[in-house]
Amino acid sequence: MKKALKIIGNVVMVAALAFVIKKLFDMDISISQFRDGKVLAALVICLVIQTVIIICSCYPWLVFTRSLSGRKIPYSAAMPVYTQSNLYKYLPGNVFQYVGRNQLAADMDISHVDVACATVLDVLFCVFWTAVISVGLLGSRISGLISKYWFSLLIDGAAAIAIVAFIIFIISLKFKEKFKAYISRYSKAFAKENRPMLLRGVFYYLIQNIVSAVMYFLCLWLIVPQADLSDLIALTGAFMFAWIIGFVTPGAPGGIGIREGVMLFVCGDNFSDRIVLFVLVMRIGSVIADVAAFLIGKIYAGKKANSKQPSAVRK
Template sequence: MMKQILRWLILGGTLFFLAKALKDNWQEVATIHIDAVGWAILLIATGITLLAHTWAGWVWVWVLQELNQPVCSSEFIQVYLKTNIAKYLPGNIWHYYGRIMAAKNANVSPGAATLSVLLEPLLMAAAALIIVLLGSQFITAKTALTLFIAQLVGLLGVLCVLHPRFLNKATRLLQRMKAKKSASNTLQPVPLSLEKYPLRPLLGELGFLALRGTGFILTLFALSPLNLSQIPLLLGGFSFAWLLGLVVPIAPGGLGVFEATAIALLQQHFPPAVIISATGLYRLVSILAETGGAGLAWLDERLF
């Protein structure tokens, strides 16, 4: 009951903040005009965002390979792109479920399939925290030390969870618990473990966040001129907003949470109307890229 109340409070607070921000800056938002060059930049932003999701599918293949599962890269990138759009369904888990089922159908062990989709958001969270710590100029001096320490502790915690020593022990414990609950004790679970730290997938997720951040920066650039010195600020702010959209369970695909966080962080450094418009446009860019990726994966599967 308390969990449901908390979810509704977070959702209500997010919607109220977005509505108030739009109401207070509606006149300025209405005056923003996108010229032909701006539309071309938005098209490039959509292409880069599509590339980011394709790259994320490749990183998922790396995760499965770290778990000693020989998989076809092109096939699993297609699976990733086709299931990605399901994250907007209520529950925010159906894209993971689709990937697990597709991996099982491709003869990937159930344990490896499940662990791969559990590792992916952890790797993404670690990558986002790294970028936030490197580009945390949006933090005010009053809260800088507290937030920096909290982010650093969070990053160290995630990195420790990803360590094979911890992860393998947790996996073996879960396997033993599952075996005890199983009706048949004659079947022993296949040992599942990481042989080394998943450094390559972590670096891959850094690339994913960099590409997503580039798409957001280009979306903002389509509306307003930018300086190179503002890039770290925007990349850090985007990564933090994207991270909150990832971890807040009431927001399928981070819908609403990402926008509210990005506006709150960046409106002190850019005109609020520009930030509001950019976050709304970037949501459209993201959905178009994800839908296009799913469509292209489906066509590629059917034609080739």
């Protein structure tokens, strides 16, 4: 079974890399856009920080997985799975990056339900803290965005809640005893003595979003020098808020087209050309960072595997 899953995982990984290449070609990148030293600097900043963020973002998911499974899963086992599954977001459907994380369940012989529930918690807190930071940065301008997108957010949010509630209802009926057992076990994960570890996972995304906001602000300052301080702060919040809209909107993986729209709505047409360039640079940096994190995960996993082999075997 594990061998079959590994083969499937490799096939999906190759397909994901093919879609990554396709995405880069679809961006219609012009080399002339990067002759400006500031634009190139923004790309490098985005690439480096995003790579670090992706590698570190395994941590909260791992914390939730440890808490729900009751197992001390090493970071060395989770990080390569996380960075590889992160590439699957380029596959059509925009859900395979979450399904791919369940490879950890097969690798560590833990319940797939534990890993899936940990992924749900991971996504919920990621969205929550992104919303908190973006609203704080947008200030009074958030009211205009909410009035424009409230219906879409309401419908998509209600649909997501209804789907999750329906799935839980069906599972609770069909697997009543197992469902009760999981609820009982998960309640222990939220016990007082386990809360400090859970809180580390919960608040990780607050720190990550602060780092991301600083990165976006700095890149905006480099690419859109015409904007004043208040505009730069608002544009940073708009870029982050647009991620939420793109995340919950079906058919818009990565918020393609949405980020430009939200940012232009916030600042008008004052810096339209530079904003489009900024979004392009962030996308290019993000895609390359995803690939870089994947390669680092592969190298890391290979070194860990070699270190576990007896010296005689390595010779």
